Amino acid sequence: MTQDILNADRTTDSPPSTTEAESVNRRSFHIRYAAMFFSPMLVVVVIVGALYAFLWRTLETIGPVTAARLQDKTGDLYGAALFYRPFAYKLERYRLTSPDILLVGSSRVMQFAGEVFNVPVLNSGGASNTLDQTVGFIRAALAVHKPKAILIGLDFWWFNPSRDDDIDATGDMSDDVDLSLSQLFAPLQWVSEGSLRAGSFFEALLPVKDLAPGIGAFAKFGGRGWDVYGRYDYGTLLDGGMQSDDRHFKRTLKRLQSAKISSKLNVRVSPSAEKIDELRQLLAELDGQSIEVVLFLPPLAGSVLQAIEQDPESRLIPLWRDAMANLGARVFDFTDPQALGSNDCEFVDGFHGGAVTYMRILDAIADYGDTILSRAIDRDMVAGLIATNAGHARVNELLPGDAPPEIDFLDLGCPKAL
Template structure:
């Protein structure tokens, strides 16, 4: 028995040694073993934090639904994919706002998310980002109903997921992307990178929060940290630098950029069901098509392979009009009064782009005027911190 135990130990030792550094880094950054309930409690109490997981994002839907349910009823909620994440509470102050972005991948999921909220926590106004590809049947077949359990529970990292993450952890460690200081002294690393002592003292949860200084603020919006620093420095190692990766996907018809023909009628039908539900619950809906950079949009249109985009804005306008709701087409940065220099990547705008979009909504008579001071927002835009960031404070 002793010999067998020693053999098993010898066989296991290389794996234990191999996993020791990834486990240490993942635990140190609270990617592994982080307390989601603590994050939810911090958010509900207004305690600043930065939440950004790099290898296990399964908790985000659960986390945001629970935070929204724990907070006092919001006046305005932004809901959609990552392309709504630059709306911030400061744009709606002093009214109550929360950004529930990064929780929706397809049209039916809007209904799923909102229907899971307690009745007394339903927002007065809902801003929804309708990603173009949600109406492309080749990207989203809508063959199965959303799984509500994805919002009601989450999976912690296990041995298998740690093994999967370990290769990337080692790659980033040996390439110098990850410094041991990021784990041992994350506050000092943050201050050194951001030159912001206030941000340095904010608790971080997750690999991205500690290493890339990227994650969710307490209002649910996204802080892009090092990505913006790299873009400001015109660094070629910035994510999707000069939209190279996005343009490649457009050319190859990959991922969200699958080439498609007609508008998916099932997606339109599901949208109609959601709008009817919101009308029944007295929720005012403000819908918009999020922007691509002009470079990416022009490439898509010029290819002649994205026909579902033809007339999509008119179709959505018709559907929203039918319920007395609002619709805005911001398919390009220029339509939002912005340039490609304000892009986080090929299909994500910075904070300044979304402030510009909001001001245009207000100028066109949006009911959001009940919650926003457009003159104050214009002053904010005129004093923005840099071409991506409007508000300097975290």
């Protein structure tokens, strides 16, 4: 073997040069730097992807009009947690239903059950937070279809002349869903505030897991949402799945006691003459179209009404009740639940009676006389449901067979056993 060959072998086995080592070190440094830089970004991407996947699987990414049409096919509850656009949703449900009877008002109308009517009915409760919105919804509905009768629930704060506080926007007709970054992270907020269980969030991320029926996160994971008739089911709020924020009506009473002059709950004012005239104009408009109109004043929880009446400066509610009685229209005053035989145990919170209380309202209206609305109510069915559910906020027969029993969710000492 020659010396050249031996030298060649030694050259091949020699260590890398200083320049090559530096290059390797630089590459290693760049890899570590890139990993340090991109790892947080990757974590963010995974989190955002998981949040979007949750919203997509729970159908939070569809708009209210699309949801109304989907509900027409599936019959599932619609309880969106991300977007609250009841005006658009209820108007589309009205278009799809073309009902003989239309129920109109705020959330204090949402507990009327459609099953006890013997004609097509749509409960648009929740779409109208002011008298102006009520007028707007009715006009929009009439442009689609003319009902035979309309039942309108009137809130006393609609007639408060001092009100200039924020009003929840319900007139948005958009079906678009453009998710912002804050909306993408909303599920984390729902978990932190207790309106969604952490387990439900992770359950929705399992692709092989069949989720409960429902359109929207609250419907799927809390049984909360509007049914096909427009009645709102409070779901887990009433069976202990989530905690009420109005136990002993403390939240309602605090809102009343701390109401500023500009608050809608300020009862130390006289009702607005302008709003009363606006209501008269609406009634004349509907009368001119030969549509039967019935007005009613929704009940307050007895404890809440008593607290309001004990305020020596309170005058909005009594003066408003008198003004409504003098409209010359058919008006049912159910402000005091005792007139219905209802009590605090049948309330969801201080301002909202439950489904049983609203069965009592329909029973009272049906007893009034021979009207389109009274004839549309199956009074035998109503009476039977009241008898089997007295003292409860919901009607057991309208629930799924596996629904948990109602509990004393307001901590009032109410017996809830059926």
